[in-house]
Every structure is written in structure tokens, then in C-alpha cells.
Amino acid sequence: MRHLLTTLALATSLTPPGEALAQTRFDGVWLFDDAGPNPGVTMLQVASEGTRITGAVTTEWYGPVTMQNARLDKGVLTFEVRNLNDREHPTRTWRVRSTPKGVQLEGQMWFSKIDASGRRGTVKQAEARAFRFQTLPAWAEVEQLPLAPTPPxxxxxxxxxxxxxxxxxxxxxxxxxxxxxxxxxxxxxxxxxxxxxxxxxxxxxxxxxxxxxxxxxxxxxxxxxxxxxxxxxxxxxxxxxxxxxxxxxxxxxxxxxxxxxxxxxxxxxxxxxxxxxxxxxxxxxxxxxxxxxxxxxxxxxxxxxxxxxxxxxxxxxxxxxxxxxxxxxxxxxxxxxxxxxxxxxxxxxxxxxxxxxxxxxxxxxxxxxxxxxxxxxxxxxxxxxxxxxxxxxxxxxxxxxxxxxxxxxxxxxxxxxxxxxGKAVRKEGKLEIWSKALADGSVALALFNRGDASARMEARAADAGFAAITAARDLWRAAPVAPDVLTFDVPAHGAVMLRVQGA
Missing domain, CATH: 3.20.20.70 (Aldolase class I)
Incomplete structure (x- = not known):
């Protein structure tokens, strides 16, 4: 960013006050007075050297968003930016067009569309609008307090x-x-x-x-x-x-x-x-x-x-x-x-x-x-x-x-x-059996049917890590069940939850 401001400052020193050298029609500083929604565009800075174009869009949300692969395409400044929080579209294409009063910036970041009008600015104004970066402390481990002995x-x-x-x-x-x-x-x-x-x-x-x-x-x-x-x-x-x-x-x-x-x-x-x-x-x-x-x-x-x-x-x-x-x-x-x-x-x-x-x-x-x-x-x-x-x-x-x-x-x-x-201990197609060891020596078992039709499912002693199950309780029905017949009709997208004891 310092290099870009230096380039713009040199251009400004060679031209009348308030103007920037137009190596491309977009070179210089452009100010956006209505920041608008996400990402809140406040400024566009462009510099070119030969065929190489560099620059950044300053935003309230993300600071300076650096131009990638910037080029002129039929008179339109086109570039890519890193797209926030979107793994399917890691970059987005933005475009800047000339207008009678300045420029029009169009693009998209994450879920927000950008359509903002900018006017010509100066390097001094760019300095005033520059994003103020913060410095992170060096890594130091933080002592953890025992505030959640169980999940909140x-x-x-x-x-x-x-x-x-x-x-x-x-x-x-x-x-x-x-x-x-x-x-x-x-x-x-x-x-x-x-x-x-x-x-x-x-x-x-x-x-x-x-x-x-x-x-x-x-x-x-x-x-x-x-x-x-x-x-x-x-x-x-x-x-x-x-x-x-x-x-x-x-x-x-x-x-x-x-x-x-x-x-x-x-x-x-x-x-x-x-x-x-x-x-x-x-x-x-x-x-x-x-x-x-x-x-x-x-x-x-x-x-x-x-x-x-x-x-x-x-x-x-x-x-x-x-x-x-x-x-x-x-x-x-x-x-x-x-x-x-x-x-x-x-x-x-x-x-x-x-x-x-x-x-x-x-x-x-x-x-x-x-x-x-x-x-x-x-x-x-x-x-x-x-x-x-x-x-x-x-x-x-x-x-x-x-x-x-x-x-x-x-x-x-x-x-x-x-x-x-807990975690899955047995999977059979769309059917999963999960096990979770508990503090009193018993085990929670869950029978999940991820399929689209009801399914017959059986809980086994081995699922709980036991040789045999000696007692069982259906937790959603709040009732004991016979430990030797742990077979259930589990509805589509449904579950049965048991607490079992064994030997």
C-alpha cells in the first residue's frame, strides 16, 4: 500500500493540484462518499506502469482489497479480488467503468453486491482515508479457566x-x-x-x-x-x-x-x-x-x-x-x-x-x-x-x-x-450406531436412521464395549427395555437413544 501511495504521490507532483497522471484513465485516487453496505467501499486507488496495473479498493469491512490480475478489457478496468468466506468462489471479478462524473465500481463480495459511484480524489485525501492497520501481539498461550466442566x-x-x-x-x-x-x-x-x-x-x-x-x-x-x-x-x-x-x-x-x-x-x-x-x-x-x-x-x-x-x-x-x-x-x-x-x-x-x-x-x-x-x-x-x-x-x-x-x-x-x-462404532449404509462412555460406567448408545424409509435396527453389547448388556433404558420413551432384545423400528431421519449397563 505504501508503494501505491508513493506512485500516486509522484504522479500528483507532476500534475496540477487535485489531479493525477492518467497513464490509464483510471489511474489515481477515486473517492466514494456513500460507502454503502458490505463491504463499505470508501476509496479506489489505481497505478499503472507500462502494461502492469496495480491497485486496491479500501473498504470499511476488510480494509484494502487488493486487485489481482488487473487489466483493461474494452475500456473497462477488470480485476479479481479474494472473496471472503466462500470456498466455492474463492475469487470474484470486479469492474470499474468511466462515467461522466467519475467511475462506477461493480462487483460482489460474499453475499453482497457492490454498485458504487466514485469521484476523482487526491493523494492527500487518500492518506486521510487510508485504513489504519493494527498489529497482533506475538503468540503467547493464554491460561484457560475451568469455566465449562460440561458443555454450556x-x-x-x-x-x-x-x-x-x-x-x-x-x-x-x-x-x-x-x-x-x-x-x-x-x-x-x-x-x-x-x-x-x-x-x-x-x-x-x-x-x-x-x-x-x-x-x-x-x-x-x-x-x-x-x-x-x-x-x-x-x-x-x-x-x-x-x-x-x-x-x-x-x-x-x-x-x-x-x-x-x-x-x-x-x-x-x-x-x-x-x-x-x-x-x-x-x-x-x-x-x-x-x-x-x-x-x-x-x-x-x-x-x-x-x-x-x-x-x-x-x-x-x-x-x-x-x-x-x-x-x-x-x-x-x-x-x-x-x-x-x-x-x-x-x-x-x-x-x-x-x-x-x-x-x-x-x-x-x-x-x-x-x-x-x-x-x-x-x-x-x-x-x-x-x-x-x-x-x-x-x-x-x-x-x-x-x-x-x-x-x-x-x-x-x-x-x-x-x-x-461419542462417535459411530458401526455403520451399515444409511444406518449408524454411536457409543458414548459415561462417568458411572454405563454407556449411551444411539441408533440413527439417515435413510428415507423406516428401518429395523439392533443395538449389540459389542457396540457398548460389553460382553453382555445387563440393563437398558430407552431415554426418549423414559422406560426400561429388555436388555436381550434391543431391536427397534427407527423411523426415517429418526433416532433411538439408550443408556445401557453391562458386563
Whole structure:
């Protein structure tokens, strides 16, 4: 970027003030006064030398986005950019066209289309709009606090409300956690996801937006219900929904969260992955916040959300994390849920007390799956020792969904003190049998039918590591079953969950 500014400065010194040498018609500085949505374009800088064209588009979300393979194509400046968070389309093509008043930039980044008008600017103006990079601390391991001996349980706002949340909704969810019995079943955290942030004051301190008039009072209210409260941020300049991130304010934000009384932080890579794009920088960016949380003196669970990149389970504890996402976002459909739960739920060897693989939040109660499919969802998450973070409107929980969520025997498998993540021990086509050893010597077995038709399935003593099964209980039916006849008709996309004892 310094080279580009130097080139532009030299061009400016040879031309009248306010103009840049037009080796191509696009050379120089172009200013965008209406940044628009993601990625928030503020400036375009172009320099050419012979047939070589270089440049960058400065954005509010990702800083300078460097041009790749820039060329003139029938009078249009065409180039590729690295496309954020899209493995199918790692680059996108952007184009710049001349207009009577300047230039028009068109392109796409991730899910957002860009169509922005720019006017001619100067090097001095470019310097004023230049992105201010932050330097990551050197790697240092963060002492992990034992804040999650079992997987965290609670509720999070994103799956149902996305960024459309407010103080009243969070209070209502806390009330519903109590009135429905969910709190007493073990669900304790009420987590505010993206959408609470306002702007920063002159002191750099983050303020909540108008929908959250008093964060400290909100935290106090949730605590008064016998619950805990969580919050969300990103190490990038912007969160996934475009709100203020923690870039350049990591220590300050951690202290603010502690001062407000928060007990949990979900830290989402989002725009940060344009700055922290390899294993080293991602790891250090999480360690920076982990150390900042530790320095506040307040016990705050640290949830890493970086979509399972760079084998996060191998180092999640080293940055102070108690849980780490293993995948992209879940959606309320069987295909996505099953793909995540069966195939992207993390390596079992990384799970244990105070550190758990996180296959994302629960969709139970949001209406996109059948009762059998939601039964599979809960069974999978419990067998995986996954965090149980509900994502529906707790005021509108159908009785059948509440029964799934409050099944104490299933919750006990998830919350077992041994902290073992279960795994498949036998697969036969679309049929899978999973096993999970429990602290009292018993074993949880789950029979999953991933097929489209009902199937007859049998649980065997060898599945549990026993020579013989001496006692068995069907956890969803809350009833004992004969240990010598563990054969079940499992519905399509359904599951049976057992707790067995043996010799």
C-alpha cells in the first residue's frame, strides 16, 4: 500500500493540484462518499506502469482489497479480488467503468453486491482515508479457566431473530427460560448475538445501539433470574451483520463486557478473516481476546467462532477457549443439520471438561424439521457432548419441542462429567450406531436412521464395549427395555437413544 501511495504521490507532483497522471484513465485516487453496505467501499486507488496495473479498493469491512490480475478489457478496468468466506468462489471479478462524473465500481463480495459511484480524489485525501492497520501481539498461550466442566447450555438470539433484537426481547427470553422450566433443566446462558452494537464514543468505548439503552441493567436483570448472560463480537472491523467489531479495541471491549457484567463471549471471525487468513494470525487473534478477557478478572466463557478452520480443536484451549465451532452456520433443515452433526462435529479427541467441539446452535422449535428429525438433532448433539444453545422463540415452544429440550435423561448424557464425545462404532449404509462412555460406567448408545424409509435396527453389547448388556433404558420413551432384545423400528431421519449397563 505504501508503494501505491508513493506512485500516486509522484504522479500528483507532476500534475496540477487535485489531479493525477492518467497513464490509464483510471489511474489515481477515486473517492466514494456513500460507502454503502458490505463491504463499505470508501476509496479506489489505481497505478499503472507500462502494461502492469496495480491497485486496491479500501473498504470499511476488510480494509484494502487488493486487485489481482488487473487489466483493461474494452475500456473497462477488470480485476479479481479474494472473496471472503466462500470456498466455492474463492475469487470474484470486479469492474470499474468511466462515467461522466467519475467511475462506477461493480462487483460482489460474499453475499453482497457492490454498485458504487466514485469521484476523482487526491493523494492527500487518500492518506486521510487510508485504513489504519493494527498489529497482533506475538503468540503467547493464554491460561484457560475451568469455566465449562460440561458443555454450556442456554439460548442464543441469532437463529430466530438474526440482528433484529432488542432489550425487551432478551428480557422476555430470560423470563421464558424460567417459566417453561428450561432453566431448571440446565439451560443457563441467555446470549445476545449480532446486532446490539452502536458506535464508539470519543474515548473509543463501544456503545450499544438505541435498542439496548442500558447493558448493565439488562445483565443485572438476567442475573436476577438465576441465569447468566452472553454477548457477541468479531475481531474484524465489522461483525457478520455489519455492526462495529473489536478491531483495534480488543482490550477495551473485553473490559467493557466485564464492566457490563457479561459471562460469555462469542467471538466471530467474520470480516476479521480478511486480515487473519492463515493459521498463525487466526490463532493469535483469538489469543489476543482470550488474554484480554483473562485480564479483566471476570470469569467469561470464551466461545471461538471461526468455522472449524486450521484444526481449531488442537489449539482452542491454548487461547483460553472453552468451546470452538467446528463448521459453518447451521440452518433449520435436516440435510444441513445432519451433515454438521454426523460429519462436521469435530474430532472426539479434542473434547473434554472445559473444552468442547461446537457444531453450532440448536434449531429445535423453529419449525423447519419434523419431530423425528429434531429428535435426531437433540440425540446427535447430546451424544457429541455439544453445547446445547437453543435458537427459537422461547415464548412459542410447542409441547413436543419442550419435551425434547427438557428431557433430563438425554441432557444428562450431554452433561456427563466425563466429557467424552461419542462417535459411530458401526455403520451399515444409511444406518449408524454411536457409543458414548459415561462417568458411572454405563454407556449411551444411539441408533440413527439417515435413510428415507423406516428401518429395523439392533443395538449389540459389542457396540457398548460389553460382553453382555445387563440393563437398558430407552431415554426418549423414559422406560426400561429388555436388555436381550434391543431391536427397534427407527423411523426415517429418526433416532433411538439408550443408556445401557453391562458386563
Amino acid at each position: 447450555m442456554g439460548w442464543s438470539s441469532w437463529n430466530k431473530f438474526a440482528e433484529k433484537i432488542d432489550d425487551a426481547t432478551i428480557r422476555a427470553m430470560a423470563d421464558a427460560m424460567v417459566s417453561t422450566g428450561l432453566r431448571d433443566a440446565g439451560y443457563l446462558y441467555v446470549n445476545i448475538d449480532d446486532g446490539w452494537q452502536g458506535t464508539r464514543g470519543p474515548d473509543g468505548k463501544i456503545r450499544a445501539n438505541a435498542k439496548f439503552p442500558d447493558m448493565k441493567a439488562l445483565a443485572d436483570y438476567v442475573h436476577s433470574k438465576g441465569l447468566k448472560i452472553g454477548i457477541y463480537s468479531s475481531q474484524g472491523p465489522r461483525t457478520c451483520a455489519g455492526f462495529e467489531g473489536s478491531y483495534g479495541h480488543v482490550q477495551q471491549d473485553a473490559q467493557t463486557f466485564a464492566d457490563w457484567g457479561f459471562d460469555y463471549l462469542k467471538y466471530d471471525l467474520c470480516s476479521g478473516e480478511y486480515f487473519y487468513a492463515d493459521a498463525d494470525t487466526v490463532k493469535r487473534s483469538y489469543a489476543e481476546m482470550g488474554a484480554a478477557l483473562r485480564a479483566t478478572g471476570r470469569p467469561i466463557i470464551f466461545s471461538l467462532c471461526e468455522y472449524g478452520r486450521f484444526d481449531v480443536g488442537a489449539w482452542g484451549r491454548q487461547v483460553g477457549g472453552q468451546l470452538w465451532r467446528t463448521t459453518g452456520d447451521i440452518t433449520d433443515d435436516y440435510k444441513t443439520m445432519a451433515q454438521i452433526g454426523f460429519d462436521k462435529n469435530g474430532k472426539p479427541e479434542y473434547a473434554g471438561p472445559n473444552g468442547f467441539n461446537d457444531p453450532d446452535m440448536l434449531e429445535v422449535g423453529n419449525g423447519g424439521m419434523s419431530l423425528d428429525e429434531y429428535t435426531t438433532h437433540m440425540t446427535l448433539w447430546a451424544m457429541s457432548a455439544a453445547p446445547l444453545l437453543m435458537g427459537h422463540d422461547l415464548r412459542q415452544t410447542p409441547p413436543a419441542m419442550l419435551a425434547l429440550l427438557e428431557n433430563r435423561e438425554v441432557i444428562a448424557v450431554d452433561q456427563d462429567s466425563k466429557g467424552i464425545q
